[in-house]
Amino acid sequence: MLWPKAGIIYNDEKPVACRAAAELKDKLITCGWEVCLATGIGGILGYSSPERPVCHTPIHHLNPPGFDIDMSFAIVLGGDGTVLSAFRQVAPYGIPLLTINTGHMGFLTETYLNQLPLAIDALLSNQYEIEERAxxxxxxxxxxxxxxxxxxxxxxxxxxxxxxxxxxxxxxxxxxxxxxxxxxxxxxxxxxxxxxxxxxxxxxxxxxxxxxxxxxxxxxxxxxxxxxxxxxxxxxxxxxxxxxxxxxxxxxxxxxxxxxxxxxxxxxxxYTARFIRLKSPEFFRVLREKLGWGLPHIAKPTSVELP
The missing domain is CATH 2.60.200.30 (Probable inorganic polyphosphate/atp-NAD kinase; domain 2)
Structure with a gap:
């Protein structure tokens, strides 16, 4: 019998992400999933140096072991940098990512760590849609x-x-x-x-x-x-x-x-970046929440005439 396969990509420099990855792996295994783990460091491109001006990492060499076209989805635990790294690793295989914010801004993330149990329940019951980005x-x-x-x-x-x-x-x-x-x-x-x-x-x-x-x-x-x-x-x-x-x-x-x-x-x-969305994407809401775009102007206080 073949078990369905899922992945977890996490920021191993953040203890909270490491703990969440371990707990999530146990939960998915209990639910009958094969789970592959990888860290966000695998998608880091690296920098060249004056002595070595070319630092070449071919696009198809970034995929972590076990992450392939048979993987149903992967879950990212980290901030925007981890999300960017994760897509460099999995985009050639079309693996959709559920992005969980354990960082600060989290502009590219779908939800927060305290909502992870609800997000996983929705994911495992196929209550989501996929948004593709260029x-x-x-x-x-x-x-x-x-x-x-x-x-x-x-x-x-x-x-x-x-x-x-x-x-x-x-x-x-x-x-x-x-x-x-x-x-x-x-x-x-x-x-x-x-x-x-x-x-x-x-x-x-x-x-x-x-x-x-x-x-x-x-x-x-x-x-x-x-x-x-x-x-x-x-x-x-x-x-x-x-x-x-x-x-x-x-x-x-x-x-x-x-x-x-x-x-x-x-x-x-x-290749496209395939985001798992737990509810219909609403870009203007994200702009408002993360960048303060479109917020109403605050009225100036009424001037008071001094005697």
């Missing part, structure tokens, strides 16, 4: 050879090193004319990432279901350089048009150096 494939190409690649749910950022001057970027989007951008850096963001670094850099908020990507310059040296939203069917190639090496970071997690003759290729990934 991801990006990011690659560094040097002389036609692919040196580095990563899956990305939020954003890809390429920027100057500290203590260097402003940079120039030549950006090709689909078949459109190339753009020349003078700035400290450039962000290519998914709708999911529109509420992350892109938002801090002045980009718009994009609801998750809209099939677009956006380009956001970081501290541009021109009033004409503003965020650009374009169809996610169009690939992007970034050419660093300056003599100094640059740094590329994916999902705020890891990355590599980009040399003057390198090219950064970004395209919509064939």
């Amino acid at each position: 991801m990006l494939t990011v690659q560094i190409v040097r002389e036609q050879d692919m040196l580095w690649e990563a899956l990305c749910l939020n954003e890809m950022v390429i920027h100057r090193e500290p203590l260097t001057s402003m940079c120039h970027f030549e950006v090709e989007i689909g078949q459109h004319a190339a753009l020349d951008i003078a700035a400290d850096g450039v962000i290519i963001s998914t709708p999911t990432g529109s509420t992350a670094y892109s938002l801090s850099a002045g980009g718009p908020v994009v609801t998750p279901g809209v099939p677009v990507l956006q380009l956001v310059p970081i501290c541009p040296h021109s009033l004409a350089s503003r965020a650009l939203v374009f169809a996610d069917t169009e690939p992007v190639v970034i050419f660093p048009a300056n003599p100094n090496r640059l740094v590329m970071v994916v999902d705020g997690n890891g990355g590599c150096y980009v040399l003057p003759d390198d090219q950064v290729h970004i395209r919509k990934s064939p």
Whole structure:
């Protein structure tokens, strides 16, 4: 008899997540499930160094042992960083994730740890729906050879090193004319990432279901350089048009150096991030609760005339 299989991915740097993972594993086994455990560290991309400018972890080498297409779902215990790491590990296998917040902001998480028993009951009784979100494939190409690649749910950022001057970027989007951008850096963001670094850099908020990507310059040296939203069917190639090496970071997690003759290729990934939703997704509610968007203005007190 084959047992149904589930996974647990947890942040092993948080004792509360470790305890919850152990208790959850016992509960699922009691309910007749085969359970595979993994830590969020498995999806960490790592950083390159000046001595080793390429730190290449192929996309399909990040999946934890036992996590495969036969897995019904996986449960993530951690914060947004753990969620991003988990999707890099499981997205190629289409495994849906129930995300449980044991961190602070938890913008990408579905519910909180104190609601875990109710969430598991709903999960095991199939009382949920799946929301799919777009991801990006990011690659560094040097002389036609692919040196580095990563899956990305939020954003890809390429920027100057500290203590260097402003940079120039030549950006090709689909078949459109190339753009020349003078700035400290450039962000290519998914709708999911529109509420992350892109938002801090002045980009718009994009609801998750809209099939677009956006380009956001970081501290541009021109009033004409503003965020650009374009169809996610169009690939992007970034050419660093300056003599100094640059740094590329994916999902705020890891990355590599980009040399003057390198090219950064970004395209919509064939894999999606599959979120388990215990109730119908309501993006505006999350914006209100997490970022305070759309809250009513507080009226100013009535002025009182002094005698």
